[in-house]
Structures are given as C-alpha cells and as structure tokens.
Amino acid sequence: MTSTEIYLLLAILGALLVTGGVVYARRRALPPGKTPPELPAPEASPSDKALAPGRRAEVPVRPLTPEELARAAEQERYVAGLARTRGGFVAKLARLFRGRPRVSAELRDEVESVLFTADIGAKAAQKLLEQVTDLLDNSEVADADKVWAVIRTAARQILAVPAAPLDYSPNPPPYVLLMIGVNGVGKTTTLGKLAAFHKAAGRRVLLVAGDTFRAAAGEQLEIWARRVGCEIHLGKEGADPSSVIHDGIARGAREGFDVVLCDTAGRLHTKKELMDELQKIRRSCAKALARARGVGEAEIRGPHDTFLVLDATIGQNALAQAVLFKETMDFTGLVLTKLDGTAKGGVVLGVCDELRVPVRFIGIGEKVDDLRPFDADAFVEAMFGDPDQAT
Numbered sequence: 339m340t341s342t343e344i345y346l347l348l349a350i351l352g353a354l355l356v357t358g359g360v361v362y363a364r365r366r367a368l369p370p371g372k373t374p375p376e377l378p379a380p381e382a383s384p385s386d387k388a389l390a391p392g393r394r395a396e397v398p399v400r401p402l403t404p405e406e407l408a409r410a411a412e413q414e415r416y417v418a419g420l421a422r423t424r425g426g427f428v429a430k431l432a433r434l435f436r437g438r439p440r441v442s443a444e445l446r447d448e449v450e451s452v453l454f455t456a457d458i459g460a461k462a463a464q465k466l467l468e469q470v471t472d473l474l475d476n477s478e479v480a481d482a483d484k485v486w487a488v489i490r491t492a493a494r495q496i497l498a499v500p501a502a503p504l505d506y507s508p509n510p511p512p513y514v515l516l517m518i519g520v521n522g523v524g525k526t527t528t529l530g531k532l533a534a535f536h537k538a539a540g541r542r543v544l545l546v547a548g549d550t551f552r553a554a555a556g557e558q559l560e561i562w563a564r565r566v567g568c569e570i571h572l573g574k575e576g577a578d579p580s581s582v583i584h585d586g587i588a589r590g591a592r593e594g595f596d597v598v599l600c601d602t603a604g605r606l607h608t609k610k611e612l613m614d615e616l617q618k619i620r621r622s623c624a625k626a627l628a629r630a631r632g633v634g635e636a637e638i639r640g641p642h643d644t645f646l647v648l649d650a651t652i653g654q655n656a657l658a659q660a661v662l663f664k665e666t667m668d669f670t671g672l673v674l675t676k677l678d679g680t681a682k683g684g685v686v687l688g689v690c691d692e693l694r695v696p697v698r699f700i701g702i703g704e705k706v707d708d709l710r711p712f713d714a715d716a717f718v719e720a721m722f723g724d725p726d727q728a729t
C-alpha cells in the first residue's frame with residue numbers, strides 16, 4: 339500500500355469515528371425512550387439542488403447545545419432518583435398492558451387495583467383511572483402506547499399547580515425561607531442542600547438554627563455551614579426559637595446577606611402548643627422583615643416562603659400529614675425528600691392534587707446536589723416516559 343493510500347485510509351477512518359462519536363454522544367444525552375429532537379432541515383444549497391435525483395447531500399449532525407445537555411443530564415437524575423417508584427406501581431401497570439391484552443372486566447379491575455394501591459392518593463388515582471377507562475371503553479385490545487400517553491397527560495394536569503417562580507431577589511434583600519415539618523423528614527439536610535444551591539448561584543447565605551430544642555440540630559446545621567462555606571446564626575440551647583429566628587433575620591438584613599434560611603424543630607401537627615409556636619415564629623419573621631424594611635408590621639405577613647418538608651417514604655401518610663399541617667399553618671411550597679429510597683414516589687401526584695400547593699424541590703439522594711428544583715415534565719417523563727424500562 340502506498341503512503342498516499344495509507345493517508346486516505348486513515349482520513350476515512352477518522353471521519354467515521356468523529357461522526358459515530360457525535361451520534362453516540364447525542365443518543366447518550368437523551369432520556370430513555372426519547373428520540374432525538376428533530377432538527378430543522380437546512381436550506382437546500384445550490385450545489386444540493388444540482389445533485390442527481392436519488393442522491394442525498396450529507397446533513398451535518400448538530401451537537402447538543404449546553405441547555406439541551408443540561409436538560410438531558412437533569413432528566414437522567416430524575417430517572418435514577420425515581421427508579422424504585424418506577425419499579426413499583428408503574429412496573430405493575432406496564433406488565434398489565436404488555437402484549438396488547440384484550441380489554442376485559444378483569445383488566446379494568448386490575449388497573450383499578452394497581453392505581454388505588456399506588457400511594458398517589460384516592461383522588462389522583464380516580465382521575466388516572468377515568469382517563470384510562472375512557473380509552474379502554476373504545477378499544478378491543480389495550481394499546482400500551484396510547485394508555486401511557488393518556489396517563490402522562492393526566493399526570494401533567496395533576497402536577498400543573500399554578501405558582502409564580504420563586505423570587506430570590508426581593509427588594510430589599512434578604513430572601514427569607516422558613517422550613518417546617520415533622521421530626522426526621524429531612525428539614526435540616528434540605529436546608530444544607532439549599533444553602534449549597536444558593537451559594538452555587540452566587541448568593542450570600544446565612545443559615546439560622548431555629549431548632550433550639552434538639553442540641554444536635556444546631557451542630558448538624560453547623561456542619562452543613564462549614565461544608566457549604568456559608569455563615570450560621572446560632573442561638574443558645576433551649577432559647578426561644580422565635581427570638582433566635584428574629585435575630586437571625588435582623589442580622590441577615592444588617593450584614594447584607596441575600597438569603598436567610600431558617601430551620602425549625604420537628605413537630606407533630608397534632609401538638610397544639612408546638613403548632614402555636616410555629617405561628618409565633620412566623621410573626622417573628624414578619625416583625626424582623628418589617629423592621630429591616632422600615633415598614634409597619636401589618637404590611638408583612640411572614641417570611642417570603644415557608645416550605646413544608648414531607649418524607650416520601652411514608653407514602654399516603656405524608657399526604658395525610660400535609661393536609662393536617664395546612665389546617666393550622668400556611669405554607670407556600672412543598673419539599674418531598676427521600677424519593678430515591680422508596681417505591682412510593684407517586685405521593686408527589688397525591689399531594690399536588692390534594693393540596694394545590696406547588697412542589698418546589700425534591701430530594702433524590704443524600705449528596706449535596708441531590709436536592710433538585712421540581713420539574714413536572716422531567717418527573718412525568720421519568721415515571722411514565724419509558725414503561726418498558728420499569729421492571
């Protein structure tokens with residue numbers, strides 16, 4: 339073989355490798371079950387038009403944009419975080435519809451039974467069942483693709499809770515968030531992860547250890563502050579949490595923090611005095627913010643946001659907990675934690691449907707960046723996008 343032939347061979351091999359690599363990278367970046375987005379066909383160039391009929395010009399493969407890559411990476415996280423839930427009721431449904439079964443009373447009963455034991459709440463289960471039943475009523479055999487399309491649409495409707503985007507830049511700063519919930523649901527951990535989230539966005543963060551009841555809670559938050567590299571406001575053990583949080587917010591305003599994140603002690607919604615204490619804490623937040631702004635207390639109702647944290651592993655009980663909390667305390671958002679460790683992630687549908695309060699974040703692991711802003715489309719895709727992968 340002459341050296342010219344060797345160069346030619348190497349050039350062809352190189353071109354094949356580059357094209358293959360780009361196609362592979364695009365496929366890897368897509369969530370399972372997704373076909374690559376259609377790219378707009380390029381305008382035919384004069385030289386293309388001159389090609390003989392039957393011959394096609396080479397269309398260059400467009401690399402994914404950074405936004406598309408980020409979106410695909412986020413989708414992969416959701417897919418991984420919700421694997422157990424997919425392995426639960428989604429897998430059961432997938433098995434029912436595999437192989438185009440005949441529509442029968444037994445099939446309908448089985449669908450009903452799976453949906454009503456799926457920890458998605460009775461109302462959400464009923465909504466999904468009605469949509470699927472409507473479809474089955476008009477079919478002799480169950481077409482799995484159509485069933486899943488109907489389920490995805492119904493799930494999106496349930497999750498579409500109207501809510502303005504979170505505003506982390508009030509004027510004047512700081513943005514103040516209060517975290518509430520039952521013991522052990524993940525409030526302190528979520529606050530630590532949120533501190534990291536804000537820090538990464540370039541905001542100055544102050545953590546406020548409003549759980550003065552449990553000594554270890556302050557220490558736990560201190561560890562997070564060190565880990566994230568942000569400051570912490572600690573009160574004395576046993577101090578009045580309202581006063582610690584008031585002083586923390588005042589300090590946040592005085593010292594120019596962008597974000598003040600306040601922890602509270604875990605409490606059962608059934609303990610009246612503890613729920614009253616939460617109301618007092620909220621009034622303290624309002625008082626501190628009013629003073630910082632130089633306005634009357636009546637003008638401010640409380641912190642900018644109050645998030646109720648729910649542990650997804652307890653499924654329907656988390657829904658019951660949220661309903662009871664709402665009777666005594668206003669909250670502007672929900673955080674569902676520990677979705678990675680449970681098959682009961684369908685509870686996200688249940689709480690949205692029942693409470694009509696937006697889910698703002700979900701916890702899908704123990705790592706700092708495993709707290710993700712809630713994305714309804716990514717959630718629906720991860721749960722119902724590719725049922726054949728649910729086993």
Ligand SMILES: Nc1nc2c(ncn2[C@@H]2O[C@H](COP(=O)(O)OP(=O)(O)OP(=O)(O)O)[C@@H](O)[C@H]2O)c(=O)[nH]1
Nearest residue numbers: 521522523524525526527604675676701702703704
């Ligand atoms: N796997 C997993 N574990 C989590 C997640 N969020 C929190 N946890 C774990 O849940 C446990 C309890 O978390 P904490 O943050 O201490 O809960 P808390 O609500 O502050 O608890 P109290 O202060 O007792 O009310 C810890 O072991 C956390 O690591 C999550 O999204 N996934």
